[in-house]
Amino acid sequence: MNLLSMGLTEIIKKDFDQLNLGEDLIIGRVALEHKRIYRVWTEFGELLCEVSGKFSFHSKAREDFPAVGDWIGLKPRAEEGKGTIITVLPRKSKFSRKSAGATAEEQIVAANVDTVFLVNSLNEDLNLRRLERYLLLTWESGANPVIVLSKADLCHNITEKITKVEAIALGGVPIIPISSETLAGFEKLELFLKPGKTIALLGSSGVGKSTLTNRLLGAEKQLVQEIREADDKGRHTTTHRELILLPNGCVLIDTPGMRELQLWESSDGLSETFSEIEELAGNCRFRDCLHMDEPGCAVVNAINEGQLAAGRLTSYTKLQKELAFIERKADKRAQAEVRKQWKTINKQIKQRKSR
Known part of the structure; x- marks a missing residue:
């Protein structure tokens, strides 16, 4: 396998060499993960890997373990595969969200991604508030977002919907309507699908990610299910994250549709996604303005004058509160980990004294 065409760069090789882990180690890239078993691309082909006992012992949280797209150092047993x-x-980048459940824990969806295709359907399932969340997390990840509006052939008011998307896609985010049936718009996607680059496909179930993957791959690799006529929603198709090598050497990461997209430490992404609100806030009379009923609030004035949609401020405030809650919860988790570590250390000290 040619790792250079799969995204291996001089920086990655330098990072690997600086670790000085021994001559019997090689570089690989995680192509798929399932219950801590990893399928890894290497110079020997695909190998089935597990983490070492030492690695597992020193890994304190879920994000410490390899994720799809990660470059790793591994000890091969090529004859065994x-x-x-x-x-x-x-x-260099990681798209993360808060894992499902009550605990504040990071789940890395994809790592070392250059561009994220945020796939949204132009049918009745188009959700601007959900798209705001995807944009926020993409900016925070370190990758560049591209909004891909699928199923353009099924949309009769496409101009109206694109205008609504443009209102939230600030900072020059490309918006590309496509049709996987007619292949309209695919020529614009090719600007990002370059050899050695990694593209992640993110979006809800049924928006057309698997069909898009099949068209780009030129083969029916991903199973596709029809839209439910009753509610115009697509069905869940992809069940796991996986690296897919396109014929030209570009790497694609198809991901399952996310029913739940909770934020994870995305304060910088919030500023990028809602840049117009933060710019207006700089003109408020009070520095700690909450943009509610304070006098001299530039944000509220912009809404009253029709320069800013009220829904944007509602989303901004809601996401701010969500991030603050996650931060408080993560701090408690970190404190609990420290207390647990000290209890273990004290227990070991007492055991030594008793000998």
């Missing part, structure tokens, strides 16, 4: 993962190399 297996290997042992020793370390994860530094990530």
Whole structure:
């Protein structure tokens, strides 16, 4: 396998060499993960890998383990088609969300991504508030967002919907309407599908990610299910995250549709996604303005004058509160981990004294 065409760069090789882990280790890229078993692309082909015992012992949280798209250092057993993962190399980007459930824990959806295709359907399932969340997390990830509006052939008011998307896609985010049936718009996607680049497809179930993957791959790799006529919603197709190598050497990461997209430490992404509100806030009379009923609020004035949609401020305020809640919860989790570590240390000290 040619790892250079799969995104291996001089920076990654330098990071690997600086670790000085031994001559028997090689570089690989995680193509698929299932219950801590990893399918890894290497110079020997695909190897089935697990993390070493030492790696597992020193990994304190879920995000410490390899994720799809990660570059890793591993000890191969090529004759067995297996290997042992020793370390994860530094990530240049990572798309993360809060894991499902009550705990404040990071779940890395995809790592080392150059561009994120945020796939949204132009049928009745188009949700601007959900798109705002995807944009926020993409900016925070370090990758560049591209909004891909699928099923353009099924939309009769396409100009109206694109105008609504443009109102929230600030900062020059490309918006590309496409049809996987007629292949309209695909020539604009090719600007991003370059050899050695990694593209992640993100979006809800049924928006057309798997069909898009099949068209780009030129083969029916991903199973596709029809839209439910009763509610115009698509059905869940992809069940796991996986690297897919396109014929030209570009790497695609198809992901399952996300029913729940909770934020994870996205304060910088919030500023990028709602840049117009933060710019207006700089003109408010009070520095700690909440943009509610304070006198001299530039944000409220902009809404009253029709320069800003009220829904944008509602989303901004809601996401601010959500991020603050996650931050408080994460701090409590970190404090609990420290207390747990000290209890273990004190227990070990007492055991030594008793000998």
